[in-house]
Amino acid sequence: MTTNRKQDIILAGVGGQGILSIAFVIDSAALKEGYNIKQAEVHGMAQRGGAVQSHLRLSKDRIYSDLIPRGEADLILSVEPLEALRYLDFLRPGGKLITSSAPFINIPDYPDRETLIEQVRRVPGSVVIDSEALAKEAGTSKAQNTVMLGAAAKDLVVSQDGLREFIRVLFAPRGEKILESNLKAFELGRRAAL
Amino acid sequence: MTKEILLGDEAVALGAVHAGLTAGYSYPGTPASEIMEYLIRAARTAGTFVAAWSVNEKTAFEEALGVSFAGRRALVSMKHVGLNVAADPFMSAALTGVGGGFVVVVADDPSMHSSQNEQDSRFYAQFAQIPCFEPADHQEAYDMTREAFDLSERMNIPVMLRLVTRLSHSRAGVETGEARPQNGLKYGDRQCWTLLPMNARAQFKRVLELQLELVKISEGSRFNTLELNAADRSLGVIASGIAHNYVLENVREGAKKPSVLKVATYPIPEALVRKLVAHVDTVLVAEEGFPLIERSLKGLFGIPGKTLIGKLSGHIPPAGELSPESVRAALGMKPLERQAPSEFKPAGRPPQLCLGCPHADTFKALNKALEGFTKSNVFSDIGCYTLGYFPPYNAINTCVCMGASVGMAKGAAEAGVFPAVAVIGDSTFGHSGITALLSAAASHTNMIAIVLDNCTVAMTGGQPTFASGDRLLKIIEGVGVPKDHIRVITPLPKFHEQNVRIMKEEIEHSGLSVIVAARECLEETRKKNKRK
Ligand SMILES: Cc1ncc(C[n+]2csc(CCOP(=O)(O)OP(=O)(O)O)c2C)c(N)n1
Ligand code: SF4
Numbered sequence: 001m002t003t004n005r006k007q008d009i010i011l012a013g014v015g016g017q018g019i020l021s022i023a024f025v026i027d028s029a030a031l032k033e034g035y036n037i038k039q040a041e042v043h044g045m046a047q048r049g050g051a052v053q054s055h056l057r058l059s060k061d062r063i064y065s066d067l068i069p070r071g072e073a074d075l076i077l078s079v080e081p082l083e084a085l086r087y088l089d090f091l092r093p094g095g096k097l098i099t100s101s102a103p104f105i106n107i108p109d110y111p112d113r114e115t116l117i118e119q120v121r122r123v124p125g126s127v128v129i130d131s132e133a134l135a136k137e138a139g140t141s142k143a144q145n146t147v148m149l150g151a152a153a154k155d156l157v158v159s160q161d162g163l164r165e166f167i168r169v170l171f172a173p174r175g176e177k178i179l180e181s182n183l184k185a186f187e188l189g190r191r192a193a194l
Numbered sequence: 195m196t197k198e199i200l201l202g203d204e205a206v207a208l209g210a211v212h213a214g215l216t217a218g219y220s221y222p223g224t225p226a227s228e229i230m231e232y233l234i235r236a237a238r239t240a241g242t243f244v245a246a247w248s249v250n251e252k253t254a255f256e257e258a259l260g261v262s263f264a265g266r267r268a269l270v271s272m273k274h275v276g277l278n279v280a281a282d283p284f285m286s287a288a289l290t291g292v293g294g295g296f297v298v299v300v301a302d303d304p305s306m307h308s309s310q311n312e313q314d315s316r317f318y319a320q321f322a323q324i325p326c327f328e329p330a331d332h333q334e335a336y337d338m339t340r341e342a343f344d345l346s347e348r349m350n351i352p353v354m355l356r357l358v359t360r361l362s363h364s365r366a367g368v369e370t371g372e373a374r375p376q377n378g379l380k381y382g383d384r385q386c387w388t389l390l391p392m393n394a395r396a397q398f399k400r401v402l403e404l405q406l407e408l409v410k411i412s413e414g415s416r417f418n419t420l421e422l423n424a425a426d427r428s429l430g431v432i433a434s435g436i437a438h439n440y441v442l443e444n445v446r447e448g449a450k451k452p453s454v455l456k457v458a459t460y461p462i463p464e465a466l467v468r469k470l471v472a473h474v475d476t477v478l479v480a481e482e483g484f485p486l487i488e489r490s491l492k493g494l495f496g497i498p499g500k501t502l503i504g505k506l507s508g509h510i511p512p513a514g515e516l517s518p519e520s521v522r523a524a525l526g527m528k529p530l531e532r533q534a535p536s537e538f539k540p541a542g543r544p545p546q547l548c549l550g551c552p553h554a555d556t557f558k559a560l561n562k563a564l565e566g567f568t569k570s571n572v573f574s575d576i577g578c579y580t581l582g583y584f585p586p587y588n589a590i591n592t593c594v595c596m597g598a599s600v601g602m603a604k605g606a607a608e609a610g611v612f613p614a615v616a617v618i619g620d621s622t623f624g625h626s627g628i629t630a631l632l633s634a635a636a637s638h639t640n641m642i643a644i645v646l647d648n649c650t651v652a653m654t655g656g657q658p659t660f661a662s663g664d665r666l667l668k669i670i671e672g673v674g675v676p677k678d679h680i681r682v683i684t685p686l687p688k689f690h691e692q693n694v695r696i697m698k699e700e701i702e703h704s705g706l707s708v709i710v711a712a713r714e715c716l717e718e719t720r721k722k723n724k725r726k
Contacts, residue, residue, distance in 0.1 A: 014543065027199060031367060037199065039365040044224030044308030045653065048578065050545035065443040066364040066436065069518035071530030085540045091533040109541045119538045 006059035007157045008068045010087045012078035014104045015047035018145035019079060023054050024170060025149060029162030030058045040066040049106050051083055058157055077152045079131065079145050080104045081116050088123065097123045098152050098193065100131035100144060127151065127193055134188040140178070143185035150189025160190070197369050202361035203228035205332045205368045206271075206299055209339030211236055214374040216266035216294065217244035219254035221625065222654035223273030224308035225362035226301035230271060231655075243376070249660050250596070250625040251276035255283045255298070262296040262352075263387060265380030267343055271299040274313040275595065279626070281318070284352075286389055288322040289397040291350040293382045295343035301357040304483055304515035310576065310595065312513065314483030319354040319460055323401050325408055326354040326460040327417070328435040332366040334417060334458065340371075345411070349404065358482050360515065361436055405461065413465045417458035420466050422473050423451050430474030431525070432457060432467065432487055437480035440521035452478075452525070462487060471497060478524055479504035482516050546581055552648055552713035553579040555685035555693075557589040560615070560644070562690075563697035571611050575599040575627070577619035578652045578715070590617060597626025600643055604634045607641040613701045614641040621651040624661030628669060634706050635674035642700050642707045645670070646685075648715040656718055663712075670708050679707040686713065 009026070011019040020041060027037050040055040055068045070089050076097045078084035084099035091097065099120055103113060120126050129151045131144040138147070146167065153160050167186055171179040200208065207229045210218060220230035233245035248254035251272045261268035270280070277284060277300050284298065300315040319326035327342050329335040335357070342353040385393055412418070429452040433441045438456045445451055455470040457463060471477055471491070477500055479488035488504040496502060503509040509524040510516065519529065547554050557579075560572070574580060574590035575598060582589040592602060599616040600623075607614035618627045623645050631643060647666055651657040661669055670680050681700060683693045693711075700707035 015545065027365065031197075031199060037366060040360060041201075041363050041365070042307070043228070043363050043655070045545050046307070047655075048545035048548065048581065048653075049543075051543040063366075064439040064446065065518045066360045066366075066439065067518055069443060069522070069530055071532040082540050082543070085536065085538055089532055089535055093531055093533050095533055106546065107541055107543055111541065119536060122536060123533070 004157055005061060006057075007075070008073045009056040009058075010068060010073045010076045010090050011054040011056060012076060012083040012087055013052060013080050013145075014083060014106070015049050015052045017079045017104065018142075019052065019054055021170060022077070022145050022149045023056055025163055025166040026056060026058070026156065026158060028166040028169065029158040033158055033162055035060060035157070036063050038063045038066050051086060053083075053087060075152065075155060077148060079148050081120055081128075082110065084120055085116075096155060097126040098148070098155070099126070099128060100148055101128045102130070102132035102144065129189060129192050131189070134192060135185055138185035138188055139181035143182050146182045146185040147189035150186035151193040153186070153190045154193065197367045199365050200332060200368045201228050201363060201365050202329075202332055202335050202357060203301070203363070204232040205335035206339045206355060206357065207232035207236065208368070208370060209336040210269045210297065210343070211240070211243065212370060212373040213295070213340045213343040214267050214376045215243050215269055216376050217258065217261045218269040218271065219246055219248045219257045220271040221248055221251045221254050221276060222651050222657040223276050224654055225303055225357070225359040226271050226273045226276070226299065227654050227657065228362065229299060247657055251280040252283060255280040255287075258296065259283060259287055259290075262292045262294045263382040264293060265382070266294040266377045267296075268294060269297050269299060271301070273309065274300055274302045274315050275309065275311065276300070277315055277318055279596070284318065285322050287352050288324050288401055289389055289394055290387050291397065291400070292346055292352055293380060294377050295346040296352045297339065297342045297346060297355055298352055299355045299357065301359070301362045302483055303359050305359070307359055310593065312483075314486060315354065315356050316460060316483065316486050319356070320486070323405060324352050324354060325349070325412065326356055328356045328458055328460070329361065330436050330438045330456070330458065331361070332364075332368045335361065336368050336370060338417065338458070349408070349411070351401070351404065356435070358436060358515070409461045409464055412459040412461050413463040415459040415463070418463050418466055419456045420454075420470060422453045422470070426450060426452075427474050429453070429476050429478065429525075430455070430470045431478045431480060432470060434458070434481040434487060437482050437516055437521065440516055440518050441480060441525070443518050444522045444525055444527055457487060462490060467491070471500060474500075476501040476503065478509065480510060480516065480521050480524065485512075544584065546584060547578060548716050550716055551578065552685040552711065552715065553582060553646055554587070555687060555690070556644065556646060556711040557582045557587040559683075559685070559690055559693040559697060560617075561587065561589055562694045563701060564613070564615070567613065571606070571613060572615045572617060573599040573602040573606065575616070575618040575622045576653070577622055577646070579617060579619055579646050582617075596622050597630055600627050600630035600634060603641045603643065604630065604637070604639045607639050612640070616641065616643040618643065618645055619652075620645060620647040620649070620662045620666060621659040623666070624659065628661070628673060631670070631675070631708070632673040639706055640704050642697075642709060644709045644711060647710050647712040648718070650715050650718045652715045652717060656715070656721060666710060670710070675706055675708050679703055679705065680710070681707070682710045682712055684713055685711045
């Protein structure tokens with residue numbers, strides 16, 4: 001947990017990878033901890049396997065723009081390595097990039113995996129997480145988004161307990177087993193990023 | 195007061211419920227769909243009002259108008275192009291006036307994130323001479339919706355609420371108030387509602403005479419704010435809707451603060467504009483959409499002695515949505531520092547058909563059946579199947595507006611194109627394809643219409659469809675398509691050969707054929723399984 005008055009986060013991924021679930025957990029925790037929030041999302045056409053992103057703004061002060069200005073993002077959190085590189089010009093100097101290394105290949109010109117990870121590593125302070133392996137370890141490959149949320153936990157302005165609370169709210173209705181896997185996925189992601 | 199996190203669309207829906215809504219109607223369309231989705235969920239729990247999808251926007255509009263005629267509050271919501279479809283009742287509803295408050299919510303999609311064109315619905319409000327509210331944030335979306343109902347009832351006129359994608363699809367906390375009870379039943383006056391020329395002339399006169407008062411009301415609205423900087427008169431900004439957020443985002447820490455007029459209501463609050471213009475040397479107009487305010491300020495001759503900048507002057511890009519950066523540049527501020535950019539250009543990732551989508555199998559069969567013909571004879575429509583434009587299918591050549599495929603195929607056939615093929619989804623067919631097919635049936639046009647019945651409105655998120663299954667077949671037969679030439683196929687790889695054969699047979703048939711490709715959308719199947 002960091003202790004700033006504001007935090008601007010770009011969540012990136014491919015339609016269907018669950019970035020809005022990550023956004024829900026961070027938002028809800030932030031609201032409970034006294035932050036104002038704005039969260040711009042992509043609905044519609046791009047959700048059919050296209051590139052999607054969400055602008056998440058948390059602040060103790062008033063938030064004006066729904067979109068994060070280029071140069072203000074404190075963090076890019078991506079569940080897919082190619083998508084991680086799409087929004088670099090939003091990052092402020094000293095901002096952080098945390099991404100999964102698991103590619104989602106649904107285009108013919110998808111770059112070579114090594115080249116891609118090499119590009120990510122060139123971004124100062126970037127963190128690469130094998131969310132695929134960790135999600136499997138947690139019990140479901142579907143929990144990669146929760147692994148990535150865990151990986152970002154220590155860099156967020158909201159508390160980790162707050163995040164856990166809303167992981168429960170989100171996944172409890174889907175059954176005990178899914179909830180347990182997601183809580184475990186969060187812990188595995190968190191530890192991998194320490 | 196309670197605070198909830200809501201989408202902009204949802205804030206409007208909740209505002210309507212709290213304003214005493216009796217019924218809301220809509221046809222799906224990004225970015226407006228979530229208004230009705232919220233209303234339907236809310237109606238299910240509350241059980242005190244009606245919320246329903248309609249077959250198209252014109253029908254939705256007319257259903258809502260009927261509610262208003264009955265003295266009760268009604269909402270109709272749609273995406274920008276939906277208002278083109280509903281433009282006929284929209285223009286005349288200004289003349290009939292309203293019984294119960296009548297709010298028309300239109301969500302514009304600048305940058306065409308999920309649309310075939312850009313439009314600015316404020317021009318429609320101006321065209322019909324009705325008031326329009328343009329919220330800048332979620333709280334305003336909620337508050338303005340409530341106020342729009344009151345104003346509509348008080349002034350006896352429909353009120354437009356104009357949204358844009360970035361507000362519709364952004365979430366923020368909203369403080370909500372006490373719910374107001376619904377209106378009782380009260381029938382409309384037949385003289386106002388029967389637009390025979392003699393009545394319509396009187397009603398139109400009433401609308402014209404209302405205009406001065408509407409300007410006054412707009413000038414007095416608490417949603418318009420004017421902040422004059424007495425120390426620095428160089429720059430003044432007129433910012434409407436969410437453009438105001440981008441202005442404040444940028445000048446928040448800046449030492450040099452311009453004077454700022456926020457415009458949130460229309461007709462344009464003229465007195466406030468005059469005050470701002472008188473105060474400064476240069477006026478920047480920032481508005482999402484087309485330059486409505488800027489153009490009216492510029493007129494033919496500009497403002498003598500002042501510099502006017504905005505979209506018309508090229509200071510703000512004329513196409514696409516605004517951004518914090520584009521407004522920053524127009525304010526004359528340096529770009530923010532960013533992390534050193536990488537030279538790596540990530541490959542684009544356009545949307546595409548899901549793996550195993552029924553449309554894919556239909557396109558594969560169609561491509562095969564059309565081998566040997568020039569391929570530029572497939573007229574398509576709007577839906578998931580428009581993605582058949584992309585490789586590996588490259589299967590379609592047009593996409594213009596809902597229903598255009600059938601009419602265009604007919605026209606092309608009559609111009610000599612052979613074979614002329616229309617490809618249209620079940621919801622789009624129900625929306626605007628039926629009348630075009632009726633026309634083709636009446637003319638015995640030599641063409642083929644392929645209706646893709648995937649049992650849902652897939653592109654916009656899986657809303658219910660009306661012209662599907664058995665009813666679809668009955669409609670096709672009912673408009674006069676010969677029974678022998680209504681063929682049903684199942685778009686699955688194992689039926690590929692058979693499907694190609696059926697398509698070829700219908701190509702050879704000289705006359706009108708309809709092929710229904712029936713298989714449920716995978717997303718829909720997945721959703722159903724989840725519910726089980
Ligand atoms: C006038 C108008 N209203 C709404 C839309 C939004 N819209 C785009 S595609 C679509 C319907 C798609 O349904 P369908 O034809 O059944 O095809 P599917 O996506 O299911 O393949 C809608 C409502 C639009 N583009 N124009
Ligand atoms: S959502 Fe349904 S119709 Fe659309 S691409 Fe996927 S399977 Fe096909």
